[in-house]
Amino acid sequence: MSIDVETKKTVKSITKKYKYGFTTNVESDKAPKGLNEDIVKLISKKKDEPKWLLDWRLKAFRAWLKMDEPNWSMVKFPKIDYQDSYYYSAPKPKKKLKSLNEVDPAILSTYEKLGIPLEEQKRLAGVAVDYVFDSTSVATTFKDQLAKLGIIFCSFSEAVKKHPELIKKYLGTVIPYTDNYFATLNSAVFSDGSFVYIPPGVRCPMELSTYFRINAENTGQFERTLIIADKDSYVSYLEGCTAPMRDENQLHAACVELITLDNAEIKYSTVQNWYPGDEKGKGGVYNFVTKRGACRGNNSKISWTQVETGSAITWKYPSCILQGDNSVGEFYSVAITNNFQQADTGTKMIHLGKNTKSTIISKGISAGKGQNTYRGLVRMGPKATNGRNFTQCDSLLIGDRCGAHTVPYIEVKNQSAKVEHEATTSKISDEQMFYCRQRGLDQENAVSLIVNGFCKEVLKELPMEFAVEAQKLLGISLEGSVG
Amino acid sequence: MLKIENLHVNVEDKKILQGLNLKISPGETHAIMGPNGSGKSTLANVLSGKEGYDVKKGKITFLNNNLLNLEPEERAGEGLFLAFQYPVEIPGVSGMNFLRTTINSVRKYKKQKELDGVNFLKILRKKAEFIKMDENLIKRSVNTGFSGGEKKRSEILQMSLLEPKLAILDETDSGLDIDALKTVANGVNNLKNKERSFLIITHYQRLLNYIVPDKVHILSNGKIVKSGDKNLAIELEKKGYEGIK
Numbered sequence A: 001m002s003i004d005v006e007t008k009k010t011v012k013s014i015t016k017k018y019k020y021g022f023t024t025n026v027e028s029d030k031a032p033k034g035l036n037e038d039i040v041k042l043i044s045k046k047k048d049e050p051k052w053l054l055d056w057r058l059k060a061f062r063a064w065l066k067m068d069e070p071n072w073s074m075v076k077f078p079k080i081d082y083q084d085s086y087y088y089s090a091p092k093p094k095k096k097l098k099s100l101n102e103v104d105p106a107i108l109s110t111y112e113k114l115g116i117p118l119e120e121q122k123r124l125a126g127v128a129v130d131y132v133f134d135s136t137s138v139a140t141t142f143k144d145q146l147a148k149l150g151i152i153f154c155s156f157s158e159a160v161k162k163h164p165e166l167i168k169k170y171l172g173t174v175i176p177y178t179d180n181y182f183a184t185l186n187s188a189v190f191s192d193g194s195f196v197y198i199p200p201g202v203r204c205p206m207e208l209s210t211y212f213r214i215n216a217e218n219t220g221q222f223e224r225t226l227i228i229a230d231k232d233s234y235v236s237y238l239e240g241c242t243a244p245m246r247d248e249n250q251l252h253a254a255c256v257e258l259i260t261l262d263n264a265e266i267k268y269s270t271v272q273n274w275y276p277g278d279e280k281g282k283g284g285v286y287n288f289v290t291k292r293g294a295c296r297g298n299n300s301k302i303s304w305t306q307v308e309t310g311s312a313i314t315w316k317y318p319s320c321i322l323q324g325d326n327s328v329g330e331f332y333s334v335a336i337t338n339n340f341q342q343a344d345t346g347t348k349m350i351h352l353g354k355n356t357k358s359t360i361i362s363k364g365i366s367a368g369k370g371q372n373t374y375r376g377l378v379r380m381g382p383k384a385t386n387g388r389n390f391t392q393c394d395s396l397l398i399g400d401r402c403g404a405h406t407v408p409y410i411e412v413k414n415q416s417a418k419v420e421h422e423a424t425t426s427k428i429s430d431e432q433m434f435y436c437r438q439r440g441l442d443q444e445n446a447v448s449l450i451v452n453g454f455c456k457e458v459l460k461e462l463p464m465e466f467a468v469e470a471q472k473l474l475g476i477s478l479e480g481s482v483g
Numbered sequence B: 001m002l003k004i005e006n007l008h009v010n011v012e013d014k015k016i017l018q019g020l021n022l023k024i025s026p027g028e029t030h031a032i033m034g035p036n037g038s039g040k041s042t043l044a045n046v047l048s049g050k051e052g053y054d055v056k057k058g059k060i061t062f063l064n065n066n067l068l069n070l071e072p073e074e075r076a077g078e079g080l081f082l083a084f085q086y087p088v089e090i091p092g093v094s095g096m097n098f099l100r101t102t103i104n105s106v107r108k109y110k111k112q113k114e115l116d117g118v119n120f121l122k123i124l125r126k127k128a129e130f131i132k133m134d135e136n137l138i139k140r141s142v143n144t145g146f147s148g149g150e151k152k153r154s155e156i157l158q159m160s161l162l163e164p165k166l167a168i169l170d171e172t173d174s175g176l177d178i179d180a181l182k183t184v185a186n187g188v189n190n191l192k193n194k195e196r197s198f199l200i201i202t203h204y205q206r207l208l209n210y211i212v213p214d215k216v217h218i219l220s221n222g223k224i225v226k227s228g229d230k231n232l233a234i235e236l237e238k239k240g241y242e243g244i245k
């Protein structure tokens, strides 16, 4: 049975009972526009979810109805009409192209600048890949290897079916369904995402990335990820990809929950390059993400590294709740805003346990008319004896029509805790530009070099295979920002 | 190599260069001397294409190119190098990375193949050793936290790696102790050949004991007021700028 027919049947089977007039729309492979309990039920039913998960979604939906869209951040955008989008559409297989000749030359030129190998370019652009390079079989080989170690790495939907006890135990325990407007919306309507479980004592032997995950296409809009590192385990997870990503959905509201038990460590790296809109500020993705990790166990560690170059609006604060004694939280961030892009990003480090430590390194780069805000909270709870935080927030301005803002919040409720905050704002000077050009670099390469230097402390946290592409990406994102 | 004819340059409506003429042939080393504020750095900056200088009149020919029509990076590609009087710091960019990027940019301009890591390192080590530049210094961020002498040494290292056709040294000697001065001079002398030309801007005759110029010019009030051989520098040292006029 084709997906389309299947969808229509499911929609039909439940629409009979409801009053929203689905019947007029069943010719499409999408549920009608708008958001109501029926849609939430449809999503859950379509995924064959257990009742407790549907109930959780519904509780979230009811909570969401009573919430207001937050307005405290620096980002400005026209009011979103939540009843004017689709919350369920059947995963359509993308139309396969025959060769790279059919791909938009602008996209190809970006691939080239990023140094992405030809076969990989084809995969990204949706060109049918022949048997010589079969990513599915590569993925299968890795899956076997992981399975031997007891590592679970699969789509969220698959995990709900195969490991319901883990999902039930951990889902929503770091980001409760009532957390915030966008996380609550995600809890009600999330489509799919990734699930990772590392068993006690296992060090995951490879970087886990969405690249090696099967069945994970088209999960963009309301993605949900859950990663659990059991005692004494370690995993490094990569999200996203440097290649430009286009999506017809303007609103993205993802949730990522991380949990580390005693002595465990999760390193989570993101490169976000969603469509930022054009030079005039038209279009682009609104990226409202909730990411949070809980260091539940003693001596555990969670480290976030992010390179945010895409999206018209970025609103995200990957955070750490340092519950276990001696636990460590880190946040390394590069955020670029060019043209009309806006970013309001930062972190929260919530110190609850004794001897907890956190480090925040944020590098904001603004060019064009871009607006870049660092917003961070460091809280030392009453029991956070000897808690330590170090925050370094640097802003770099290119041109004089952009803006950089730093909004640090600090709350200290324990006398022995120490919080240090340093902030700088600088410009790429004419002297630096001239020096580089006198040595033979053109303007764009000069900017790219200087910006990469500015971001070095963050870039060195990225896994090798990501770092090289990320460096090139910074240059590409700033193209046209000088001269 | 280089021919400057009747050059007039203003900075913010202030007349700095007023009818400067200079001709440097391949293989020649010229020295320009002049008091503070006479326009020596202005000349170096105009030659290398820095913005903010208003060329009112005159013509500059560099290897049959109309130099003033070229972007700074094109001039670098054509073989013009400026050792800065005040080299700028570029935090976070390692010297290693910077040097390799610049060499490969220039090679690309000349349509030569880029140097790979191994070959680059080989060449770099040899040149760094010659001018006694510590490898640890090259691993650090470009010029960041360098002493004055370290900055100048680093300029000479870049020059010897880029192998320019015309190198302009803007007061590379100032702030150097005698040993550093000798190594810098050594670096320059080592690069001298029949094709390569140098324009040495300096305040003092001292450097010219080590880098012997073919011609010495005295710049005053935006013009070359006197030219001669290396003895002119010695005379100047004795009599001062006032005595020469």
Ligand SMILES: Nc1ncnc2c1ncn2[C@@H]1O[C@H](COP(=O)(O)OP(=O)(O)O)[C@@H](O)[C@H]1O
Binding pocket: B011, B012, B014, B016, B034, B035, B036, B037, B038, B039, B040, B041, B042, B043, B052
């Ligand atoms: N950017 C500038 N703005 C204003 N005046 C300048 C600028 N650069 C140089 N000048 C002036 O031009 C004159 C020549 O300067 P410069 O070329 O640096 O001299 P030198 O290198 O011979 O000491 C000086 O009077 C100096 O004050």
Ligand SMILES: [Mg+2]
Binding pocket: B040, B041, B042, B085, B170, B171
């Ligand atoms: Mg000067």
